[in-house]
Amino acid sequence: MPIIIENLSHVYMPGTPFESKAIDNINLTIEDGEVFGLIGHTGSGKSTLIQHFNGLLRPTTGRVVVNGIDITNKNVDLKKLRSKVGLIFQYPEHQLFEETVVKDVAFGPKNLGLSQEEIQKRVKEALALVGLDYDVLKDRSPFELSGGQMRRIAIAGVLAMKPEVLILDEPTAGLDPRGRDEILEQIKNLHMKHKITVILVSHNMEDIARMAGRVGVMYRGKLIKTGTPRQVFSDYDTLKKAGLGIPQVTKLMKMLKEQGKAVRTDVLTVKEAENEILSMLRGKKHA
Ligand SMILES: Nc1ncnc2c1ncn2[C@@H]1O[C@H](COP(=O)(O)OP(=O)(O)OP(=O)(O)O)[C@@H](O)[C@H]1O
Ligand SMILES: [Mg+2]
Structure with missing residues (x-):
């Protein structure tokens, strides 16, 4: 399911003294099966942009077309869309809330109205995909686990909905190098084995260089460059303007x-x- 963004702008709190234009006329197409890396200085609009991809935010102007459907139309089934375009927020472990690991991972599929059997199957699969052992962890409280494990449980919760597009906002933020490598490895596997489209937001240039097939650079709400990591990381002028390193x-x-x-x-x-x-x-x- 390709995602096409046309002339997208987003203004927070329009008509108030706090009005701010977070996204300024962006055009972008994310193709099926690609790993797209999004980089940009803090406040450049990365999180705002990706929340348009599954209808969490509505454009102030412009269109978002997912799999041929304009999702800004009022009658679009957003629940279904969000199961297909899974979004993992920054520090997703802060959103864990159930008393056991299984209940937490099962939350999304349960909302989709699936059978108990199917839910159970998906929970097992999703935990395996993030490298966690169902039998060991199923009845544990997510809050007793390590930060890296909690994050993987949160990611499993989204994977259990079987998304075709996976959007991750800073998935390695705050993890130690080992936790970081493990998460990136699992994302890579998901992409290679299950052909999932991945959109990865990161401040970490190494992560992006390692993972992305194509990179977009955001600066003050605008997408000022897209290209292969080689093209982007050799364009020092653009990176400097955007306040980014290499x-x-x-x-x-x-x-x-x-x-x-x-x-x-x-x-x-x-x-x-x-x-x-x-x-x-x-x-x-x-x-
Ligand atoms: N809920 C909100 N209400 C009002 N303004 C907001 C809101 N969320 C973000 N903004 C503003 O919109 C702009 C873009 O913010 P956004 O969070 O999208 O940037 P970002 O690139 O994700 O930054 P970071 O790297 O720090 O996560 C910033 O100026 C920010 O202050
Ligand atoms: Mg952000």
Whole structure:
């Protein structure tokens, strides 16, 4: 289910002294099966934008078309839409509230009116998808678990609705490096094995470089650039304007280049950097 955003603007509290334009005339298409990374300085409008994708926010002007349907129309079934376009908020563990893990993960599917049997099946599957053991955790209170586990339970709650599009707002914020790697690995798996479209909002340039096939840069409510991670992270002027950094390895290669070393500067991963440095050193030996 492709998501098409046309001339979208969003004004919070219009007609009051607090009126502010959070989204300013954005056009964007998210294709089926892509991993789209959204970056931007704090307050640039990322969270506001993604909440339009499943109808949580209504545009002030413009259209949002999901799977061919204009979801800004009044008679759209928003419940169904939200089960297909799953949104995981920043710090989703703050929204856990049931007394057991199973009840929490089952909350969404229950609301969809599914049979007990189907709910049970989905809860088991969703917990497995985020790498948690149903038998060990099912009767535990989510609040006794670690922060990383709580976050995964919250994500499982959305996965249990079997979304076709998964939107994650800062899924690794506040996690330690191990928790961060695990979550990203599971998102990657979901995308590869289940062909889920993923929209990932992050302040972390490494996460985006690692995960995204395409990246969008937000600045003051506008989408000022889209492109592959290589295209975006080599456009220093745009990133500077948007107040953003570049991945550490990209920065390292840029520094080497500035020192006159013959290396590429559009490098995104440690492996690529290693290869570049090795071939630079070999080149020197042969010279
Ligand atoms: N509920 C709201 N009411 C009024 N203004 C809001 C509301 N939510 C966000 N804003 C304003 O809209 C603008 C965009 O905010 P938004 O939360 O979408 O940015 P963001 O890019 O997600 O930021 P962050 O990286 O800090 O999460 C900001 O100026 C913010 O203050
Ligand atoms: Mg935000």
